[in-house]
Amino acid sequence: MTSAHLHQTSESFTAFSDMNSGKIGFQGRYNQEGYLSGLPILSPEELQDARDAFAELERKHGHDYTAYSLHNIHKDFDWVMALAKHPKLLEVVTAVLGPDVILLDSRFICKYPVHNKHAETQEKNDDLQTSDSSDAKNGLPFVAWHQDMKYWGFDGGPVLSVWLALDDSLEDNGALQVIPGSHHSGLLPHHQSKRLGNMLSVNQEIPEELVETEKSILCPLLAGQMSIHDGLLVHASDPNTSERRRCGYVIRYVPTCTYPIQDPERPRTFPDTVLVSGSDKYNHFS
Ligand SMILES: O=C(O)CCC(=O)C(=O)O
Numbered sequence: 311m312t313s314a315h316l317h318q319t320s321e322s323f324t325a326f327s328d329m330n331s332g333k334i335g336f337q338g339r340y341n342q343e344g345y346l347s348g349l350p351i352l353s354p355e356e357l358q359d360a361r362d363a364f365a366e367l368e369r370k371h372g373h374d375y376t377a378y379s380l381h382n383i384h385k386d387f388d389w390v391m392a393l394a395k396h397p398k399l400l401e402v403v404t405a406v407l408g409p410d411v412i413l414l415d416s417r418f419i420c421k422y423p424v425h426n427k428h429a430e431t432q433e434k435n436d437d438l439q440t441s442d443s444s445d446a447k448n449g450l451p452f453v454a455w456h457q458d459m460k461y462w463g464f465d466g467g468p469v470l471s472v473w474l475a476l477d478d479s480l481e482d483n484g485a486l487q488v489i490p491g492s493h494h495s496g497l498l499p500h501h502q503s504k505r506l507g508n509m510l511s512v513n514q515e516i517p518e519e520l521v522e523t524e525k526s527i528l529c530p531l532l533a534g535q536m537s538i539h540d541g542l543l544v545h546a547s548d549p550n551t552s553e554r555r556r557c558g559y560v561i562r563y564v565p566t567c568t569y570p571i572q573d574p575e576r577p578r579t580f581p582d583t584v585l586v587s588g589s590d591k592y593n594h595f596s
Contacts, residue, residue, distance in 0.1 A: 340406055344493035344543035345529070351398045351474060352534035361476055361533075363389045364418070364557065373422050377451065378509055380418040382582040384561075390416070393474060394561050395586050402538060403563050403587075407470055410566040410588035412595055414462075414469070414580065418476075419509065420557040421451050421484045421550035449506040450549030452484065454515035455523075457493075458562065459541035460500050461512065463576070466594075467568030469541030475531040476557040483556035484547045486529045486537060489522055493542035507549065516544060531558075569594040 340346050368376050384390045394413050404411055458471050479485040503515035521544060529537045539545060550556050583595040
């Protein structure tokens with residue numbers, strides 16, 4: 311990872327009404343590139359309310375927990391459900407997926423500043439066979455190159471992931487990086503990451519030689535903005551080396567026609583799905 315080009319903020323979208331202007335329009339661009347970034351969603355007041363509510367959870371649970379364990383709490387807290395059903399957010403999601411949309415899963419992903427963790431984990435990681443880059447050896451929380459679809463295992467339709475920023479998410483605190491157009495290559499093999507600190511729950515990683523890292527684009531977001539990406543897009547994020555938290559709310563949506571592939575080795579249930587738009591004539595997730 312590292313040295314990703316910046317997703318140009320001048321290209322970022324400022325109003326949904328403008329999204330379909332220009333040569334290919336926003337859907338055309340999403341289909342072509344597999345992602346869109348810099349979409350403004352939350353008003354300053356909505357952002358402040360969400361940040362205050364999140365701070366309450368941090369006080370209650372502590373940072374070790376809130377870093378990655380606030381999973382599917384959208385049914386437990388009205389303010390979280392309000393984020394997942396935010397009209398501006400759903401306007402974008404339904405423009406891509408069509409009118410009938412299910413919220414599949416959601417999770418807060420926080421990378422906290424980790425001043426002392428570096429020293430703690432350096433020694434452990436030195437024993438592991440990793441690449442020579444210092445980033446790959448420092449053991450700080452990061453997200454390895456992966457495709458969301460590998461984890462979900464769906465057919466019949468796409469998965470769309472939203473990354474809604476509660477903090478500014480920039481290069482130094484580990485913003486999302488994507489490989490534009492990589493969703494056209496289908497599902498790539500994943501293996502277990504050898505590098506310490508991969509935040510992904512099953513530690514999956516696409517082997518380095520299959521990732522065109524020279525094409526990577528950084529997706530910086532200001533707090534209150536979101537990016538969206540296709541379930542097959544190759545993406546990752548570097549450690550937070552700043553003094554600032556990087557907190558995002560990641561939400562997965564599917565059109566109602568998408569269905570889970572049966573995998574006897576990984577039986578999955580989806581107890582927290584919510585129909586957030588339209589109607590569901592398929593009932594794949596009930
Ligand atoms: O938060 C991150 O850095 C990675 C998030 C991610 O992998 C995703 O949104 O699918």
